[in-house]
Amino acid sequence: MFQTLYDKLWNLHEVTQREDGTYLLYIDRHLIHEVTSPQAFEGLKLTGRKPWRISANIATPDHNVPTTNRTKGIDGINDEVAKLQVVTLDDNCKEHDILQFDIHDKRQGIVHVVGPEQGLTLPGMTIVCGDSHTSTHGALATLSMGIGTSEVEHVLATQCLKTSKLKNMRVTISGKLQEGVTPKDVTLAVIGKIGTAGGTGYAIEYAGSVIEDMTIEGRMTVCNMSIEAGARAGLVAYDHITEAYIDNRPFTPSGEQWKTAKSQWKDLVSDKEAEFDKEIKIDGSSIAPQVTWGTSPEMVCDIDGLIPQADNDSIKHALDYMNLEPGKRIKDIKLDQVFIGSCTNSRIEDLREAAKVLEGKKVSNSIKRAIVVPGSGLVSQQAIDEGLDKIFIDSGFEWRAPGCSMCLAMNPDQLGEGEHCASTSNRNFEGRQGYGGRTHLVSPLTAAASAIEGHFVDVREYLV
Amino acid sequence: MKNTINYHKGQAIPLDRDNIDTDQIIPKQFLKSIKKSGFGPNLFDAWRYEDEGFPGQDISVRKINKKFILNQEKYDNSDILISKKNFGCGSSREHAVWSLMDYGFKVVIAESFADIFYNNCFNNGLLPIALSPNEIQILLNLAEARKVIEIDLLNQVIFSEDNEIANFSIDPFRKKCILEGLDEIGLSLTHSSDIKEFEKKRQKESPWIFNDKK
Ligand code: SF4
Numbered sequence: 001m002f003q004t005l006y007d008k009l010w011n012l013h014e015v016t017q018r019e020d021g022t023y024l025l026y027i028d029r030h031l032i033h034e035v036t037s038p039q040a041f042e043g044l045k046l047t048g049r050k051p052w053r054i055s056a057n058i059a060t061p062d063h064n065v066p067t068t069n070r071t072k073g074i075d076g077i078n079d080e081v082a083k084l085q086v087v088t089l090d091d092n093c094k095e096h097d098i099l100q101f102d103i104h105d106k107r108q109g110i111v112h113v114v115g116p117e118q119g120l121t122l123p124g125m126t127i128v129c130g131d132s133h134t135s136t137h138g139a140l141a142t143l144s145m146g147i148g149t150s151e152v153e154h155v156l157a158t159q160c161l162k163t164s165k166l167k168n169m170r171v172t173i174s175g176k177l178q179e180g181v182t183p184k185d186v187t188l189a190v191i192g193k194i195g196t197a198g199g200t201g202y203a204i205e206y207a208g209s210v211i212e213d214m215t216i217e218g219r220m221t222v223c224n225m226s227i228e229a230g231a232r233a234g235l236v237a238y239d240h241i242t243e244a245y246i247d248n249r250p251f252t253p254s255g256e257q258w259k260t261a262k263s264q265w266k267d268l269v270s271d272k273e274a275e276f277d278k279e280i281k282i283d284g285s286s287i288a289p290q291v292t293w294g295t296s297p298e299m300v301c302d303i304d305g306l307i308p309q310a311d312n313d314s315i316k317h318a319l320d321y322m323n324l325e326p327g328k329r330i331k332d333i334k335l336d337q338v339f340i341g342s343c344t345n346s347r348i349e350d351l352r353e354a355a356k357v358l359e360g361k362k363v364s365n366s367i368k369r370a371i372v373v374p375g376s377g378l379v380s381q382q383a384i385d386e387g388l389d390k391i392f393i394d395s396g397f398e399w400r401a402p403g404c405s406m407c408l409a410m411n412p413d414q415l416g417e418g419e420h421c422a423s424t425s426n427r428n429f430e431g432r433q434g435y436g437g438r439t440h441l442v443s444p445l446t447a448a449a450s451a452i453e454g455h456f457v458d459v460r461e462y463l464v
Numbered sequence: 465m466k467n468t469i470n471y472h473k474g475q476a477i478p479l480d481r482d483n484i485d486t487d488q489i490i491p492k493q494f495l496k497s498i499k500k501s502g503f504g505p506n507l508f509d510a511w512r513y514e515d516e517g518f519p520g521q522d523i524s525v526r527k528i529n530k531k532f533i534l535n536q537e538k539y540d541n542s543d544i545l546i547s548k549k550n551f552g553c554g555s556s557r558e559h560a561v562w563s564l565m566d567y568g569f570k571v572v573i574a575e576s577f578a579d580i581f582y583n584n585c586f587n588n589g590l591l592p593i594a595l596s597p598n599e600i601q602i603l604l605n606l607a608e609a610r611k612v613i614e615i616d617l618l619n620q621v622i623f624s625e626d627n628e629i630a631n632f633s634i635d636p637f638r639k640k641c642i643l644e645g646l647d648e649i650g651l652s653l654t655h656s657s658d659i660k661e662f663e664k665k666r667q668k669e670s671p672w673i674f675n676d677k678k
Contacts, residue, residue, distance in 0.1 A: 020637030150587030253672035
C-alpha cells in the first residue's frame, strides 16, 4: 500500500484502536503555554493523576507576557489576572518538574517559534499543544495538531491523543514566486482559494517547486495558517533543507543518534504513487501579494484588487465592521498601525525581509504606531547581532520583547477602536487585535512598505 | 463534571451567520482566567454589549446592545443555538465551549463545525449537531417563530410539534460520551499496558525522542 506522509506519521504513532473505532495516537512532544493549560493541570489534581512522561513536555509563557518592561520579569506584568496565569504556569511546571523557558529565560518566546528553534520539534514526531497554530511544526515533517484543554489534560495523563484519522489533501504550488511574493502570500492565496472550511477534516500536505525552494521559516508560515483553512495539520516532506535546519540545534540528537535519526527521516515523504483524497493545484507564479479586507482570512484579494461588492450578509457585515466601501482600491486603505510579529511571521527571516525594505526609510507620519515583536528571545538576539533592531528603530518602529503581543492583544499591545492595522499575524477576526480594531493580514514585506507609505503598496513595484 | 443529555426540549436562538469564530464566542481578555466557569456573562461579549468588556467588571452597569439577538426579549430562555457554516473556527480555546455552556446552551446546531471546537464540545457535554443548509433554514424559521424544538439524541432525530425535522448522524462513541458523561482519560488509561508497550518500542527505535532535556 502506498502511503502519504500523513499516513506514515500516523502509522508510526498508532498505539491501538479502541472498540469505538477511535485511536490512541502516541504523542512525542507536548508544548504548553499559560492560557490553555491551567484548567488541565487542575483537572489532573482533582482526579489524582500524574503526567505520564515528564520529558515529553516543554512550556513557555507567550500569550500574556508584556513586550515592554521585561527586565522586571513577572513583576512587569501589571494586569493581575494575567500575572496569575503566568505564575500558575510557573507553579505547575515546578510541581511536575516540567522544563520551562520562563519569562526571564532568553529562550522564552512564542511556543511555535521556540519549539523548532530549540530542536524540540524533530521530523517524524507527533506534536500537540493547546493552541490551534500547532500546525506550524508540520513544516519539519511532523504530525502536529492543536488541541483543546480537555485534550491537554488527556495528553498529560496518557501521553496519547484520542483521535480519528484525517483525510489527505495535497496542495501543489508549482512554478516560481515573483519577486516580492512571500510564503505569507502563498498561504493567504491558498485560503482564498479553498476557503476557511476547505480543509476541515483534512491534513494538508504542501508540495510543488515553490515549497521545495522554500526555507523552513517560509514552510512554517505556510503550515501555520493551515488552521485558517480549517485543517488541523499542515505538512511538508523531509528534505535536505529540513536536515540543514535541524542540524546543531540545542535539543537535536548528536553522534550515533543523529545518524540513525537521519536514516529514519529520509522516509518522511509521500510515496510517489500515494493517492490523496483531494488535490489542489496552484500556479505559484500567478500569486500576487495578498491583503485581507474582511473579518475572516478567506476575505482576501490581490494587492491591486478592489473591495468586493456586498453580495451577501457575511460580506456586508464584514465591510460594515471594517468601514470599507465596495469598489474602492485596496491600495487606498489608510493605515493607523503596523504590527510585525506572531507565530506566522516573527522569525529571523521575516525580520530581515522587513528590515531590507525599511533601511534608510521612515515610517509615514500618518502611522500612529508601528511595532515589531520578535518571536523569541533568541530571534531578538540574532536580530540585534545583525543590527536589524537599529534599522527598525531608525525607521520609526518600536522594538519590543518577544511574545504573541498584538496577534491576539491579550497583553497591553492593542489597536484602538476603528483603527486599521497592517498585520503579519494570522487572524483578522473582529476585535482580535483590540476592541473595534480592523486587521488586514499581509506579509512582512507588505507591512514594512505600507508602513513607509501609510497605505497599502505593491511591494513588487516598491522593490525595483 | 461533564454534562449529560439524552433528550432535550427547548427554544432556539437563530444566529444566522457563517464562520462564527471562537474569538467572537469569548474574546481573549477573558481567557486569563484559570477556571472553567464564570464565562457565561461574557459570551459573545463584543456583540452583546456596546462597551468594551474586561474581566472582573460589574456586568449590571454595562450598556446592552439591544440589536444583538441574545439580548432580544423574544429569545429569552433559549438553550439551543442555531448557526451556519464553520461554527467555532479559529482559536482552539475550550473557553468557547465553557462559555456557551455557562450561559446555558445545551445544544449547538450548525451547517458545519470546525474540528477542534467539535472535539471540545464532546469533551464537556455540549451537543453539536451538523445538518444540511435546508434543515438549518427550517430550524432558523422555527427558532424565529419561537417553536419548541425537541432533540432526541438516543434516536438521533429532531422534532417540533410532532413533526420530524431532521435525522442527524453522530459517532456512536461520542454519542455515548454525551449520554453518559464518560471519563475519557479513565477510559484511555484502561489501555495503559498498550501505551507502555508502544512507548518501549518507540524508545528502542527512536531513542532521541526520549532524551532527558535537563
Ligand atoms: S502568536 Fe498569535 S496565533 Fe500564534 S500562538 Fe500567539 S496568539 Fe496564537
